[in-house]
Amino acid sequence: MPESLRPVPRHVAIILDGNGRWATGRGLPRTAGHAAGEPALFDVVHGAIALGIEWLTVYVFSTENWSRPEEEVAFLMHFNEDLLLRRRDELNDLGVRVIFMGDRADPRVSDRLRGHIADTEALTARNRTLTLVFAFNYGSRLEIAAAARRLAEKAAAGEIDPAQVDVAALAAHLYLPEMPDPDLVIRSSGEQRISNFLLWQSAYSEFAFPATLWPDFDRHALAACVEDYRRRERRFGGVTGD
Ligand code: IPE
């Protein structure tokens, strides 16, 4: 264990999980758990700003979540749209830059939601206190496959030499090439799996799996994960900590 604490993570990525269990445990419909996750998210945004975290990525809808019951998917789509409308000015006032990462062009995403996403991104584009990335209709395998496809298209068009396709070239074709790799990936609810989230970017991330269900998560739970992270030694394949 290092004697001194490492700096606060620059990028924290969170798999918000446990909304359904939070609700069913109370005899409520699963969708009530999603609604209860909203204040948790905003408390964590405040906590991230207070801690000096620069990037916060939250996994809110995966490419596999379309397989949920139709009414839950419909609720989540409407909920995301409504949340942007109700909260974008507040996020803007906090100095938060909002970016959506994922397949927003999917025809299953409504034009209205696409419009709200674009408006929120434009409204907050110049903010730098915190960059909040919503991983929405996001799947890491789809992202990597899309990057590979774009590289193949460029090679076929003679724009790049296939010999130039290396780690840096692939990383440059991911959805957000400017996003630093997450230093810390947190998954709430006690599940210990990655569920198609940031597979490429989390190659050397630290992981935390707090048992707290997402609606019960807050800035203090975030701070506890960060404190634990700061005591860890990261090696990146070497023999001494960074
Ligand atoms: C996470 O909570 C939110 C989304 C996936 C949208 P879940 O809905 O997965 O909650 P559990 O895992 O069923 O408890």
Ligand code: IPE
């Ligand atoms: C991952 O959670 C996706 C999001 C949190 C948006 P899931 O609840 O969908 O993952 P699995 O199915 O339990 O692995």
Ligand code: MG
């Ligand atoms: Mg889940």
